[in-house]
Amino acid sequence: MARPDLVHGESIGSLLQGVLADLRMLVREEIALARVEIREQAGRARAAAVKDPNIGARIIARVVGRRLALSLLLALIGFAVHAEDWPEFRGPTGQGHSSERGLPLEWSESRNLMWKTPVPGLGWSSPVVAGGRVWLTSAVRERDSASLRALAYDIDTGHEAVNVEVFRIRNAVLLNAKNSHASPTPIIDGDRVYLHFGADGTAALTTGGEIVWKARFPYVSQHGSGGSPVVYDDLLIFNCDGWDAAFVIALDTRTGKVRWKTPRRYPADQAYSTPLVIRVGDRDQVISVGAYRAAAYDPRSGREIWRVGYRDGFSNVPRPVFGHGLVYIATGFQQPSLIAVRADGTGDVTRTHVAWTQQRAVPLTPSPLLVDDVLYTVSDIGIAAALDAKTGAAHWLQRLGGNYSASPVFADGRIYFLSEEGMTTVIVPGPEFRVLARNQLDGTTLASMAVSGGSIFIRSDRHLYRIGTPK
Numbered sequence: 359m360a361r362p363d364l365v366h367g368e369s370i371g372s373l374l375q376g377v378l379a380d381l382r383m384l385v386r387e388e389i390a391l392a393r394v395e396i397r398e399q400a401g402r403a404r405a406a407a408v409k410d411p412n413i414g415a416r417i418i419a420r421v422v423g424r425r426l427a428l429s430l431l432l433a434l435i436g437f438a439v440h441a442e443d444w445p446e447f448r449g450p451t452g453q454g455h456s457s458e459r460g461l462p463l464e465w466s467e468s469r470n471l472m473w474k475t476p477v478p479g480l481g482w483s484s485p486v487v488a489g490g491r492v493w494l495t496s497a498v499r500e501r502d503s504a505s506l507r508a509l510a511y512d513i514d515t516g517h518e519a520v521n522v523e524v525f526r527i528r529n530a531v532l533l534n535a536k537n538s539h540a541s542p543t544p545i546i547d548g549d550r551v552y553l554h555f556g557a558d559g560t561a562a563l564t565t566g567g568e569i570v571w572k573a574r575f576p577y578v579s580q581h582g583s584g585g586s587p588v589v590y591d592d593l594l595i596f597n598c599d600g601w602d603a604a605f606v607i608a609l610d611t612r613t614g615k616v617r618w619k620t621p622r623r624y625p626a627d628q629a630y631s632t633p634l635v636i637r638v639g640d641r642d643q644v645i646s647v648g649a650y651r652a653a654a655y656d657p658r659s660g661r662e663i664w665r666v667g668y669r670d671g672f673s674n675v676p677r678p679v680f681g682h683g684l685v686y687i688a689t690g691f692q693q694p695s696l697i698a699v700r701a702d703g704t705g706d707v708t709r710t711h712v713a714w715t716q717q718r719a720v721p722l723t724p725s726p727l728l729v730d731d732v733l734y735t736v737s738d739i740g741i742a743a744a745l746d747a748k749t750g751a752a753h754w755l756q757r758l759g760g761n762y763s764a765s766p767v768f769a770d771g772r773i774y775f776l777s778e779e780g781m782t783t784v785i786v787p788g789p790e791f792r793v794l795a796r797n798q799l800d801g802t803t804l805a806s807m808a809v810s811g812g813s814i815f816i817r818s819d820r821h822l823y824r825i826g827t828p829k
Contacts, residue, residue: 443488444808444815447543447586448765452634453679454727456769456809463772463784465797465814465825472813472824473516477509481540482763483586485817487810488546489565491519492824494817495553497530497539504530504539506555508563511822513811520567525559534581536763536804543586543632543806545594550611552594556583560596562614571614577603584630584675590644590657593617599629599648606633606646606653608660618660622648629690632677636685638701645685645701647674652687654701664703666712668695676725677765679733682747684713686726686733694720696735698750714750719743725765727773729787736762736775744789753789763804769814776807780818799823 448454462470479498486493491510498505504527510520530539542554550570551563557577562570577600587596593608604626607619627649634645635657643654643663649672653665671689679686684698700711719741727734733747740760744753760777767774768787772794775783780799786792801818808815813826 442810443546444810445486445488445547446545446588447484447486447632448677448725448806449767449809452588452632452677454725454765454767454806455729456767458769458809458812460812460827461770461772461809461814462825462827464795465782465799467798467800470825470827472826472828474821474823475511475516475518476820477817477822478521479505479507479540480538480819482538482804482817483540484543484764484806485808485815485822486544486546487513487808487815490514491565492808492815492822493520493544493546493551494822495524495540495542495544495555499530502530503528506540506558508544508551508553508567510551510565510567513824516822516824522563522567522569524553524561524563524569524572525555527558532582533579537582537584539582541582541584542596545587545589547589547611552587552589552611554583554585554587554596556585557598557600558583560587560594560609560614562594562611573609573614575607579628579630581628581630581673586632588633588635588644590635590642593657595633595635595644595657597629597631597633597646597648599626599631601627604629604648606644606648606655606660608657620655620660620662623651623653623665625650627672629672629674631674634678634680634685636680636701638683643701645678645680645687647676647678647687649674649690652678652685652699654685664701664705664707664711666697666699667706667708668697669693671695673722675723676721679726679728681728682731684747686728686747688721688726691722693717694722696720696726696745696750698747713748716745716750716752718752719755721762723763727766727768729768729773732787732789734766734773734787736766738762740777742775742783742785742791744791754791756791758783764806767807767809769809774807774814776803776816778802778804782807782816 479496481496483495490513494509505523506525545552553561559574561572577598579600585597595608604622608617629648631647644657651667654663668689670692674690676688689695696716698713703711719737722738733745736742740758743755760779764776773785780803782797784795805817816823
């Protein structure tokens with residue numbers, strides 16, 4: 359996966375995805391027209407052939423030519439759809455954005471449901487989508503042990519395509535009732551799938567399900583595993599934040615060997631966040647949120663570039679987001695705050711680069727969502743907020759109802775908030791709060807949704823759903 363080259367806080371990848379989304383819509387319209395014309399021409403050919411075989415042959419030639427053109431269009435749309443993969447936690451940009459169009463506004467257990475398939479075991483890793491498959495991880499209990507497994511499902515049918523054990527752990531007692539032994543989200547990069555189970559192990563698989571390498575980096579965490587990895591060129595980077603050891607580490611994606619390992623500054627403690635790679639000026643940074651402070655590192659060397667402190671924050675979960683030259687960070691438990699930090703500093707920037715701080719309705723688990731000049735959040739108890747991204751001033755605060763762990767998504771010009779109770783609230787982005795739809799599914803939903811191929815993928819405690827509009 360190539361690094362995201364960022365210009366004024368917006369990735370070139372996002373701009374390209376927008377262009378491809380528009381192209382895909384045009385191609386779909388052309389395909390629909392072509393299919394109608396082919397049917398009409400074929401009917402004319404059959405009728406003409408009865409009267410004059412030569413006229414029928416000429417019409418058939420036009421039909422064949424049209425079908426060849428249609429094949430080329432199908433290949434083109436296949437390329438565009440491939441560009442719309444959802445390969446990691448929070449999608450292709452890592453910030454919850456999709457340029458997909460034509461997504462369903464409303465759904466239920468009986469409406470706009472393309473398929474629903476059972477998922478064995480328990481896991482809260484979010485679905486990722488690429489290469490015609492949806493990938494998850496899960497922990498299948500077997501007496502006192504658990505099998506940590508990689509699962510993949512066919513995107514068209516929902517049929518299971520891969521189910522392989524990657525690690526096995528003993529004394530598989532859940533450390534937190536809302537967590538699982540398979541909470542970090544996989545990441546797909548070309549022909550490799552990288553799986554992370556926190557201190558229980560990290561692995562690379564082929565997209566066919568064969569294990570390429572495995573590694574373990576032990577640490578002790580009060581609540582288990584949570585943060586997901588990120589790929590930067592040929593490095594797999596992730597946080598390991600326990601009370602006994604805390605560090606950020608980069609592995610060689612080909613071998614699983616350590617390329618760099620940077621200890622957290624003291625004091626350190628547990629955290630469960632996912633790094634984010636950004637570009638500031640002429641260099642890349644990997645933003646890593648930990649207990650008591652967040653830091654930007656050089657993704658090639660692990661050298662610290664800057665850091666920002668928050669005195670009482672720990673057990674951080676939300677992934678940071680970036681835009682307008684600012685990194686938006688949720689500081690964690692005890693006295694949660696949302697801070698906006700200018701990303702162009704060096705050293706300790708706590709006193710110099712914090713642009714604003716917000717302390718109302720701050721999420722402990724869901725990540726923020728930046729759309730244009732507005733930053734959206736939802737707290738764990740269901741209070742959503744829209745903030746001016748540059749000043750932190752509140753446009754609105756609204757209670758959505760329910761509890762929240764999943765991070766919101768922006769797609770098809772809408773924002774989707776998924777509650778733990780299976781309810782998705784769809785709103786219009788902007789400084790005024792306006793609900794478009796509320797959609798209920800069965801089961802418990804703590805994983806974040808994925809968007810790909812004109813569909814929404816939602817994982818519950820027992821099933822994986824593909825939500826889409828029937829073609």
